[in-house]
Amino acid sequence: xxxxxxxxxxxxxxxxxxxxxxxxxxxxxxxxxxxxxxxxxxxxxxxxxxxxxxxxxxxxxxxxxxxxxxxxxxxxxxxxxxxxxxxxxxxxxxxxxxxxxxxxxxxxxxxxxxxxxxxxxxxxxxxxxxxxxxxxxxxxxxxxxxxxxxxxxxxxxxxxxxxxxxxxxxxxxxxxxxxxxxxxxxxxxxxxxxxxxxxxxxxxxxxxxxxxxxxxxxxxxxxxxxxxxxxxxxxxxxxxxxxxxxxxxxxxxxxxxxxxxxxxxxxxxxxxxxxxxxxxxxxxxxxxxxxxxxxxxxxxxxxxxxxxxxxxxxxxxxxxxxxxxxxxxxxxxxxxxxxxxxxxxxxxxxxxxxxxxxxxxxxxxxxxxxxxxxxxxxxxxxxxxxxxxxxxxxxxxxxxxxxxxxxxxxxxxxxxxxxxxxxxxxxxxxxxxxxxxxxxxxxxxxxxxxxxxxxxxxxxxxxxx
Numbered sequence: 001x002x003x004x005x006x007x008x009x010x011x012x013x014x015x016x017x018x019x020x021x022x023x024x025x026x027x028x029x030x031x032x033x034x035x036x037x038x039x040x041x042x043x044x045x046x047x048x049x050x051x052x053x054x055x056x057x058x059x060x061x062x063x064x065x066x067x068x069x070x071x072x073x074x075x076x077x078x079x080x081x082x083x084x085x086x087x088x089x090x091x092x093x094x095x096x097x098x099x100x101x102x103x104x105x106x107x108x109x110x111x112x113x114x115x116x117x118x119x120x121x122x123x124x125x126x127x128x129x130x131x132x133x134x135x136x137x138x139x140x141x142x143x144x145x146x147x148x149x150x151x152x153x154x155x156x157x158x159x160x161x162x163x164x165x166x167x168x169x170x171x172x173x174x175x176x177x178x179x180x181x182x183x184x185x186x187x188x189x190x191x192x193x194x195x196x197x198x199x200x201x202x203x204x205x206x207x208x209x210x211x212x213x214x215x216x217x218x219x220x221x222x223x224x225x226x227x228x229x230x231x232x233x234x235x236x237x238x239x240x241x242x243x244x245x246x247x248x249x250x251x252x253x254x255x256x257x258x259x260x261x262x263x264x265x266x267x268x269x270x271x272x273x274x275x276x277x278x279x280x281x282x283x284x285x286x287x288x289x290x291x292x293x294x295x296x297x298x299x300x301x302x303x304x305x306x307x308x309x310x311x312x313x314x315x316x317x318x319x320x321x322x323x324x325x326x327x328x329x330x331x332x333x334x335x336x337x338x339x340x341x342x343x344x345x346x347x348x349x350x351x352x353x354x355x356x357x358x359x360x361x362x363x364x365x366x367x368x369x370x371x372x373x374x375x376x377x378x379x380x381x382x383x384x385x386x387x388x389x390x391x392x393x394x395x396x397x398x399x400x401x402x403x404x405x406x407x408x409x410x411x412x413x414x415x416x417x418x419x420x421x422x423x424x425x426x427x428x429x430x431x432x433x434x435x436x437x438x439x440x441x442x443x444x445x446x447x448x449x450x451x452x453x454x455x456x457x458x459x460x461x462x463x464x465x
Contacts, residue, residue, distance in 0.1 A: 002345050003318055004281040005093070005187040006177070006268065010261055011051065011100065011196040012301070013287035015044070015311040017258050021327065025215050026255050027208075030266040031313075034285050038317030039326040039362050045375040045400065046289045046334050049301050049309040050382045051102045054288040054334065059083045059103070061338030061355035063378060063454045070380035073105040077114040082350055084338045085187065089118030091347045094181040096121030098137075098172045099191035110135035119189075123172050127193055128165040129153055137172075138165045156200040161260075164202060166194050170264040174271045185345075190268070194261050195291070197300060199253035205260045211248035214255055217294030218308070218425045219247075226429065227297055233409050234383045234394040235302030237292075247294025254293055282344060283317040284337065296426075303379045305398035305407050305416075306426055310377050316340075322362045330371035331402070332358065354454065374401040376450050399447040406443035417443070 016023055020032035021042060034040075047057035048064050056062075056069025060081040064070045068078040085095045097119045104111050106126040110133060113122065125138035130150045132139060142149045142163055152159050161167055173190040194201070219242050227239030242248070265285070272278040290309045292298040301309055314332060316322050335355035342349055343359040360366035377398040385393030395410040405426070407416040417430040417440050430436040 001280065002093075002185045003321070004177075004185050004277060005088075005284070005341070006173075006272070006281055007187065007189045007284045008192070008265065008268070008286070009100075009189065010192045010194060010258075010285075010287040010313075012289060012291045013195055013258060013261075013313060014290040014293070014308045015042070015313055016308070017195075017255070018313055021313075023215075025213060027259055028262045030262045030269060031285065031315075033269065034265070034283065034315045034317050035325075035327070037319065037324055038283070038315055038322045039324075039328060039368070041314040041328045041330065041332045041358075043329055044286070044312055044314035044332040044334065045310050045377060046287075046312050047376065048378050048382060049289045049303075049305065050379070051100075051288055052104070053378065053380070053382055055102055058286075058288070058334035058337050059085070061335050061353050063335065063354060063376065065378055065380055066352075066354070066454050069103065070378065070382055071384065072382055073107070073384040075104060076112050077103040079115055081352065083114065083117055084341055085189065086114075086116055086118035087342065087347055087350070088187055088345060089120075091345060092184055093118075093345070094184040094186045095119045095189070096123075096173075096176045096186070097189045097191065098123045098125075098176070099169045099189075100124075100126055100193060101191065102126065109133065121176055125165060125168070125193075127196075128156065128159075138168045141168050141172075156198075157203045157206055159202060161202050161204070164260075166192050166260060166264055170267050173268065177268075177271050177277070178275050192261060192264075195254050195257035197291075199250050199257065201253060201256040201260050205256035206253055207256075208259055209252035209255045211246070211252050214248055214251045217242050217247045217251065218306075218427075219294065219297060220427050222427065223296040230304075230409065230414065232392060232412065233303045233396070233414070234379075234385075234391040235298060235304060236300035236383070237298050237302075239297040242294040242297060245294075245299060247299070250299070251293050254291065279319045281318070282322070283315075285313060285315040285317075286334065286337070287312040288334075302383060303394040303396050303409070305377055305379075305396070305405070307420075307424075310398065316358070316362055318344075318362075323364050323368075326368050328361060328368040328371075330361065330367075330369055331373070331375050331400070332371055333375050336371075374399055374446060374450070376447070376454075397447055397451065399443055399450065401443070401446075404439055404443060406440065406447060408444070408447065415440075 020035040053064035339357040
């Protein structure tokens, strides 16, 4: 019997923000429960460190460049490959979405949907702001309750929890979970905006952590020079000493946002239990990419590939089917989600698939510590260039194997090579180290091969002018 699917995707949540996976500074009892109930992948990597290209990748099982989904400001989704939701809908699933989508730009407009995304229910809300026209489902929900969203968002910390966008996402997802699906298996995609900046959780969650409660950011004085060397490469912030922008205070608020999400995850689990659906529901918990939050003197995201930006949480739960209590150290890509779902639901693969199914690991048929020899990540003109944005339209690629990470900033004769075994904080760049030349050449060749195999087969990318 095919399971129901609850797919929880947070936005900009780092891999190292779950208590059960090694962070003793944060409280995440419901995320911990998912770890204990299922299989967690501790080295899962997104395929781009920014929203749209990452989502284009994990919704198709292909790399962002392959599906022409590399830029955060696409006018429309390029229709270069079928979405997993369309494939499952065609196979008989009742599909719903609540929250973000972001396969196309959503700035100050309601994001246009793909020609056929497979969703029967589509309740869109991009960010917890009020600068959206009609069609912003959270705004309509708030107004239906007799409140003015324009006034509420002026003081985000004071928004009552029960009116918050993330709470709305959860309530609407529960309505779908507990609704009538005409005897079909269902799939609910719940796309939170948290813990995306600005770091503004409701006051009761903001108060749960102080700067003294969170671990230090990854920073050495040498980071200033290292980031200045990359000053022409696109990023959403300029390098500064973390103390100058109170990075630990921001990190405390970031942790508060994650604890808020954890409570909402508990509400979703309670709904599945209350309605007797938990045992026949596959739960996926993940994030689209991470956040620097002070590491290396940076805030937010952009054209960098530090672990905090590209390594994300990824957990699968299906009681009685997916192994419980397993933490896998295998290298995994988010491209692997689509073929995993196709295997679970017994749906044929499309003609092109770059992801590798995790189903053998999830069911104990394969070594949980081995999946891929390497993982890849791309940044292709992702932050829109121009005078208004100040971005050049950078291009870069990353490849990471069991020990090393190589980054190439294309067109700048710049790169990074990190020995993650001896330098997990990514402070010592071995790119120009003669003793590491063989490693650099090997990874460059491997990266070039992987790029060549990511065959372009879609239509042209459509961008904002």
